[in-house]
Amino acid sequence: MSAPPIRHYLQFSDFDADDYAYLFARAALIKKKFKAYERHQPLVDRTMAMIFEKASTRTRVSFETGMYQLGGSVVHLTTGDSQLGRAEPIEDSAKVISRMVDLVMIRTFEQTKIDAFAAHSRVPVINGLTNEFHPCQILADLFTFIEHRGSIQGKTVAWVGDGNNMANTWLQASEILGFKVHVSTPSGYEVDQSVAGLRSGDSYRVFKDPMEACRGADLVTTDVWTSMGYEAENETRREAFADWCVDEDMMRVARPDALFMHCLPAHRGEEVTAEVIDGPQSVVWDEAENRLHAQKALMEFLLLGRLA
Ligand code: CP
Numbered sequence: 001m002s003a004p005p006i007r008h009y010l011q012f013s014d015f016d017a018d019d020y021a022y023l024f025a026r027a028a029l030i031k032k033k034f035k036a037y038e039r040h041q042p043l044v045d046r047t048m049a050m051i052f053e054k055a056s057t058r059t060r061v062s063f064e065t066g067m068y069q070l071g072g073s074v075v076h077l078t079t080g081d082s083q084l085g086r087a088e089p090i091e092d093s094a095k096v097i098s099r100m101v102d103l104v105m106i107r108t109f110e111q112t113k114i115d116a117f118a119a120h121s122r123v124p125v126i127n128g129l130t131n132e133f134h135p136c137q138i139l140a141d142l143f144t145f146i147e148h149r150g151s152i153q154g155k156t157v158a159w160v161g162d163g164n165n166m167a168n169t170w171l172q173a174s175e176i177l178g179f180k181v182h183v184s185t186p187s188g189y190e191v192d193q194s195v196a197g198l199r200s201g202d203s204y205r206v207f208k209d210p211m212e213a214c215r216g217a218d219l220v221t222t223d224v225w226t227s228m229g230y231e232a233e234n235e236t237r238r239e240a241f242a243d244w245c246v247d248e249d250m251m252r253v254a255r256p257d258a259l260f261m262h263c264l265p266a267h268r269g270e271e272v273t274a275e276v277i278d279g280p281q282s283v284v285w286d287e288a289e290n291r292l293h294a295q296k297a298l299m300e301f302l303l304l305g306r307l308a
């Protein structure tokens, strides 16, 4: 029997709606077993390399604990403590690491780096965040929305803030899963449709006023004003983004049952007020926890395919 072809998860559009339906159902099952202290170890003897070129709390903890809970183990590498930081070519690193492990998760800067790694890897590669995309976060966010409100098809998501990796990934997801995104960014920080890799661009609308983007939304979401790697722009961004703070007025014009999400880490008083992030519509802690369950489903899927 020949081995199934390798699938990578480098951006949200690597999977179709059918794959996502499977993953959300599988994540729900895996979460239920976890809550019941029921052992679920389909990945015994499997190893994942986790490569971090940027800081992380949630991504590291969720992938590391997730892999151990599935019966496998992990190797943790950073730029500073591996040859990656001493200019070993990414292609050579991919060839070597992927001969020793079953799965690789990478958090890095340019998408081209993870694409190059995947092109030379013998095993599936997962994007744990790049400058352009954060697919694992949106996987968990969508699973969280579904848990609270059911299908996201036909719903409206308001994106308030930077046209960054999170915004790009929400836009890709909207095209695949059939929902709308209302995007409001300060001028100069718009989403770049070619970077976001959209198929048609028909699933989103741009609003100058963040309040208008939130009007009637089923979900309001935002992210830090300055993403990792852009720290030199901190001061300029602080001025440009001052009006892009999700507050109670914005939540008031959204639907009465609208949820608030933030991938975290958050800066209260910048992109969101404490009243909103710590308020009754916020599901940020569920979102964070669901990184674990959704990524366990993802790792299992990449290594074993669809299970009954
Ligand atoms: N949301 C997220 O990816 O968090 P970390 O940067 O802590 O991994």
Ligand code: NVA
Residues within 6 Å of the ligand: 129, 130, 164, 165, 166, 223, 224, 226, 227, 228, 263, 264, 265
């Ligand atoms: N946009 C943020 C997300 C952090 C999880 C960043 O890239 O730093």
